Amino acid sequence: MTTPTPAGAPGCIAASCTNPATVQWKRRTDPGHVVAVFSCDNHAISLDAAAHVHATTCAAPGPTGCTCTPEPIQPSTPAQATPPNLPPGWVTPATSPTGAA
Ligand SMILES: [Zn+2]
Ligand SMILES: [Zn+2]
Numbered sequence: 565m566t567t568p569t570p571a572g573a574p575g576c577i578a579a580s581c582t583n584p585a586t587v588q589w590k591r592r593t594d595p596g597h598v599v600a601v602f603s604c605d606n607h608a609i610s611l612d613a614a615a616h617v618h619a620t621t622c623a624a625p626g627p628t629g630c631t632c633t634p635e636p637i638q639p640s641t642p643a644q645a646t647p648p649n650l651p652p653g654w655v656t657p658a659t660s661p662t663g664a665a
Contacts, residue, residue, distance in 0.1 A: 578625040589614035591622055601625065617661070633663035
């Protein structure tokens with residue numbers, strides 16, 4: 565009994581497709597919950613479309629491709645926003661070399 569695909573490797577989820585998945589994108593199933601959609605090259609959507617979260621009714625991957633209107637990409641908030649104006653005497657330490665004996 566030999567398994568052609570290693571365990572854990574997802575396959576293309578298109579109907580009657582047995583190719584291993586090479587790309588993936590996200591599809592929303594419930595508010596606040598998305599699932600990964602795996603697809604092979606033949607059924608893959610465009611890279612731009614794959615950057616979006618698709619609707620639960622989206623037919624991709626499939627012969628018709630994406631049939632939904634993907635959600636807009638959420639603007640990424642910078643990790644370090646511009647610091648607010650600090651009162652005099654308040655400084656933001658770049659590094660705190662404390663703890664060293
Ligand atoms: Zn496929
Ligand atoms: Zn879609």
